[in-house]
Each structure stands twice: as structure tokens, then as C-alpha cells.
Amino acid sequence: MEGNCVKYSRYLPPFVLRQALILILAALILGLAANQLNPRGIAISAATPGAGVWDESETGAAPRLISLTQLEQLLQRRTAVLIDARSREEYLAGHLPGALHIPFEGWYEKMEQVRALPQDKWLVLYCSGGTCDLGDLLAGELISAGFRKVAVYRGGIGEYQRTGTLERGEEARHE
């Protein structure tokens, strides 16, 4: 028994374990504190943005970020309106199934369409993914316009088309 302890402590010395534990504790404290102070921080709960569960009761003045998993759930539940924030040419070349087209460039020219968007459904913005921020920018405009259920799918076209099929052509009409 004692021999085993000596053998283990040879490969995992107690002072190393102590250092590792202190580093973990420091990361835990710093991580939770920084998350609280970060305006883009997340709620540490089972309904975290980006997590698998989509808590539709959580709305706010900042857009929710959603993952591919959540996007798939939303598409199944039909509780969201997808909005493509890219240019018309890009939209026509391929967009997420059922997505409306409201380009960030000149979105105010589509004010009638914006006013007709439902307040009781999640408006999910996206663009090409990667460094594209048109979805985030349009999300900010929609929140300024009074919408509270606004989300951004940052994976965008780049991520989605690796698992799903894009729709081509003219704009879909939302019910």
C-alpha cells in the first residue's frame, strides 16, 4: 500500500498537484469574475447562449449568440425568423432555408418589411460567417428599433453549408 503511494507520488508529486489545483482555482475565480464584468459575458446556467437548450423566455437588450445546434432546434420548432444580412447577389446565390433577405447595407429601405417582423418570434440574423459582422450589425439596428428577441448565428453560411443544403433564388415569404 505504502509502496503504491510512493510509486504514484513519484509520477505525480504532491507539490505539482498543489500547483495545478491553485491554477484551476485561480482560473475559476478569474473566469467567473471576468464573465460577470464582460458585456458579452454569458449566463452560467442551463440556458446559456451557445448551449444546447434554447430558453425562449430569455430576451434582452443584447443579441443572443446561437450555435449550429440551436439553429437546428429553431428550424425544427419554427419559432424563429431567419434573416440574411448579406447583399442581394449573395442571398440569391444561396441562403439558409426559409430565410428572409434584409441586407445590412440599406436595411432602412426595407422598413416596411422590418415593421412587419413578428415581435413574438426570435429574429435570427446571419451572414457569411468568419469575420463577417453584418449579422451582428443588423441585430444592433433591430434592437434599436425595439425588437427584443434578436439572435445572431455567427457560424453563418460558411458553417451551415458544411452540414445543410442552402436554398437558392428569390426571397421566401414568412407567414
Place this chain on the structure above:
Amino acid sequence: MNSIKLPRIETLLRLGLGALFIFASFSKIADPAGFAASISNYRMLPELLVALMAAVLPWLELLCGLALLLNRWTPGASLLIVLMNAVFIVAIASAMARGLDISCGCFSTSGAGSRAGLARLLEDLLFLAAAGWLYLRAAIGLYATPHRPGR
């Protein structure tokens, strides 16, 4: 002929790994929600753990990176880097086995960042080997010689 000096290789590995982990932590610390989305895409963890990991893991990467760079608590930091890389390898291999074509979430929180695939798996294996070597030298090597913890 012994032209390679082991301590020099160790120093290079330590500084390289340290800088790498510090760099990897930045975008995740700035965008915890984006990192949470990346973790969630692996579909391995319950929601609460996804959130906790997204908030804490980047800081653990940062602290371990700083520890290696400053050569303070190298044994503990290299042990944690070995463990983190082991977790990353399991996650990427599992995603590949399930046919998930997702963003790795390794150095960027962008959804269209580098894919969780073979290249990343091999990269993480290299990092694991480097951290493992550092651990063997710093923790066990030190322990074999007269050593007083805390110094």
C-alpha cells in the same frame, strides 16, 4: 557527440507552449458566448458545463501560458496543459468519429474558423507531447533530485 543541449530545447518548448496558450486564450476571453457556441457544437457536454467551461477554460489557458512563459510553477502548468490537450484530442476525435463538420474553437471563436479535423488532432498531439516532455523534466526530474516544494 552531444550537440543538442536538452535544457535549451526545454526552454524553447516552454516559451513556445506558453506563448501559444496565451494567444489561444485571448479571443475566447473576449467572446465567451462565441466560445460557448463552439463547445456546444461538439455536443458532448450538458449546458451548464458548456457555460462553465466557456467562462473558465480560457483563463486556465492564460494562467498556464503565463506560468510557462515566466517559468513559475512549470510542473503544475505543464500537467494541466497535458490534461487540456488530452481533452481536446478526445473531443476532436469524437467529433470526427461522429461525422461532425464543426469549427474547432481552438484559436478562434468564429463559427467558420478552422475545422475540428485531422490537422487539429495532430497539432494537439504535438502540443501534448511537448507538454508531456516538459512535465517529465520539470516535475519528475526535479523531484528525483533533492527538491523543496514551493521554492
